[in-house]
Amino acid sequence: xxxxxxxxxxxxxxxxxxxxxxxxxxxxxxxxxxxxxxxxxxxxxxxxxxxxxxxxxxxxxxxxxxxxxxxxxxxxxxxxxxxxxxxxxxxxxxxxxxxxxxxxxxxxxxxxxxxxxxxxxxxxxxxxxxxxxxxxxxxxxxxxxxxxxxxxxxxxxxxxxxxxxxxxxxxxxxxxxxxx
Numbered sequence: 049x050x051x052x053x054x055x056x057x058x059x060x061x062x063x064x065x066x067x068x069x070x071x072x073x074x075x076x077x078x079x080x081x082x083x084x085x086x087x088x089x090x091x092x093x094x095x096x097x098x099x100x101x102x103x104x105x106x107x108x109x110x111x112x113x114x115x116x117x118x119x120x121x122x123x124x125x126x127x128x129x130x131x132x133x134x135x136x137x138x139x140x141x142x143x144x145x146x147x148x149x150x151x152x153x154x155x156x157x158x159x160x161x162x163x164x165x166x167x168x169x170x171x172x173x174x175x176x177x178x179x180x181x182x183x184x185x186x187x188x189x190x191x192x193x194x195x196x197x198x199x200x201x202x203x204x205x206x207x208x209x210x211x212x213x214x215x216x217x218x219x220x221x222x223x224x225x226x227x228x
Contacts, residue, residue: 051181054174057154061147068143072136089135090126125216134212138203142191145199149187150180 055063072089125131154173175183191199203209 049177051178052176054176055180056172056174057147057151059174060150060180064143064147068139072139090123090132093126121220130212130215134208137206137208141202141206142199145191145202146184146187149190150183153183 154175156173191197
């Protein structure tokens with residue numbers, strides 16, 4: 049897509065959905081139930097099991113059993129359907145917030161309103177991709193640098209996040225887990 053190509057807010061939403069689908073969803077050829085419930089994002093968060101953990105953990109040796117166990121347990125958690133549902137919900141919330149913030153840049157001007165008479169604000173204003181990219185970059189910086197971060201606060205108030213955090217805490221706080 050050319051940097052001169054213009055997109056409305058609706059077009060931008062559609063393109064972001066397409067990109068997310070390619071990045072987040074497993075290939076259609078997956079047949080096992082387990083691989084269908086696992087997001088491709090797991091491989092970005094932590095390498096797959098076929099790469100030796102010692103290599104992944106910056107030169108840890110087999111003597112570093114506690115760290116290797118922690119890495120294995122983390123990988124198992126990242127690959128769980130529960131984590132993937134929570135991750136998907138958080139990403140949906142984040143992209144929704146991004147698009148909400150982007151909407152102010154797609155507001156029709158007085159001239160747009162005068163030219164068309166009636167304005168569908170979501171599709172009437174288009175911006176070239178060359179202008180959209182820096183706006184998105186600025187939005188990401190804004191969301192990530194706020195103190196306190198309203199986005200993080202928003203995520204922390206999600207019931208799915210609270211429930212998942214409680215489950216992880218409970219799973220790793222049992223006496224059997226503490227002894228391992």
